Amino acid sequence: MIELIASPASLQQATALMQAGIDTIYAGEDYFGLRLPHSFERSELTELIQLVHSQNKKIVVAVNAIFHNDRIVNVQNYLEFLAAEKVDRVTIGDPGAIRILQKNQIALDYWYDSADLVTNARQVNFWHQHGAAGAVIANEVPYQELQQLVPNLKAPIQLLVYGAAAIHQSGRPLLTNYFNFVQAHQDKLDREKGLFISEPRKPESHYAIYEDINGTHVFANNDVDLMPRILKVAQLPINHWFLDGLYADETGFVTIAKAFDTARTSFEQGQLTAAQCLQLDELVQQNQPANRAVDTGFFDIDPDDVK
Structure with a gap:
């Protein structure tokens, strides 16, 4: 089964995304998570968790910030809060935060997410040996490398199929x-x-x-749009598709999510074609914000050309 994951900008949009076919809502608070469309503080996050679970959907909470000493002391309490709220999993990139999770035996599944660092199967498998149920693969890994990477995985990976691609983060302002x-x-x-x-x-x-609060974030010229290549993604197979709503239009993002849900359903029924992908991609582009173009990111680049 292919899992569609999306990050909402509001409670209302989260509801619309789930109605459009999204299986898993990805959210969190800026203090603990990176590059979120909306910072859900605890009371609002509790409301979101209850909303998602009432729809029999899943929620992932981002705890993937880079923590200095002044902030990592607050991670244990936050993880315990998330466990008490019964979130389905968290994403973590800081080994110190993973240590807190495991040392205190906090009942949360986690996926390893250190952004651009996750570029090979050995790294995914290493963190799987250390308790990670999966990993978020870097945006810079092209298709030719994914073909070599996927067969050697011992845990699933999540791939950005739509949305803004971060290319640099500095902790400095x-x-x-x-x-x-x-x-x-x-x-x-x-x-x-x-x-x-x-x-x-x-x-x-x-x-x-x-x-x-996490510093300065820089993004690629264009947003990623893998709809024209989504058949290749599914055939690899990569079964966890992430749609990032960071710069997306409030209503257009919901339509885009529905387009990926249509592609997912067609693939699982053995009916997805390259022609249908192109038709669905027209829908994606029609709902893209006017000031943001799309392309396939690093997906089609020759690995030797990645610099």
């Missing part, structure tokens, strides 16, 4: 430092500001950037 340097007044540095940076002498480059 780079935007604050920049605006302080140029002595420019900026009242907002978060994602809603819509800031971007360009490469020198490459005016066409347009890297979205924002700052939050």
Whole structure:
């Protein structure tokens, strides 16, 4: 069975996503999780958990931040809270947080998620030996490498099939430092500001950037859209498809989720064709925010060209 996972921007959107066919809601709080469309603090997260479980769906909570000493002391209490709320699994990338989970025997399944670091089967299998039920594969792993990676896995992997692809994170407040340097007044540095940076002498480059409690986050020029290649993804097989709602349109994201649900259903019925994928991709592109283009990310790139 293919699992569709999506990150919502609100309780209302979470409901709509589940109605559109999403199996698992991915959410959390910015203090503990990275690059979330909405920071669900505890009371709201409790409401979301209850909502998801009332629909017989699953919820994954992000605990994949990079924790310094001042913040990791709060991880145990948060994990215990999540266990008490009976979340279905968490994603963790910091070995210190994994140690807290296991040392205190907190009853939570976890998937290993250290973003760009998870690029080979040996790493996935290593963390599986250390209790991980699965892993989130890096966005930079192209199809040719996935073909070699998947047959050697001892645990499932999650792949980004739609949404913004982070290409850099710094724990430093780079935007604050920049605006302080140029002595420019900026009242907002978060994602809603819509800031971007360009490469020198490459005016066409347009890297979205924002700052939050976890530092500064930079994203690829275009959002990932693997609908044109989703048949290849399913045939590998990779059965955990992640749709990231970070920069998505509130209602358009729901339509996009439904398109991936249609592709999933057709594949499981043995009826998905390349032509249908292209038709569904038209729907994806029609519901993409006007200021954000899409492409297949690293999927089609020759591994020798990945730099």
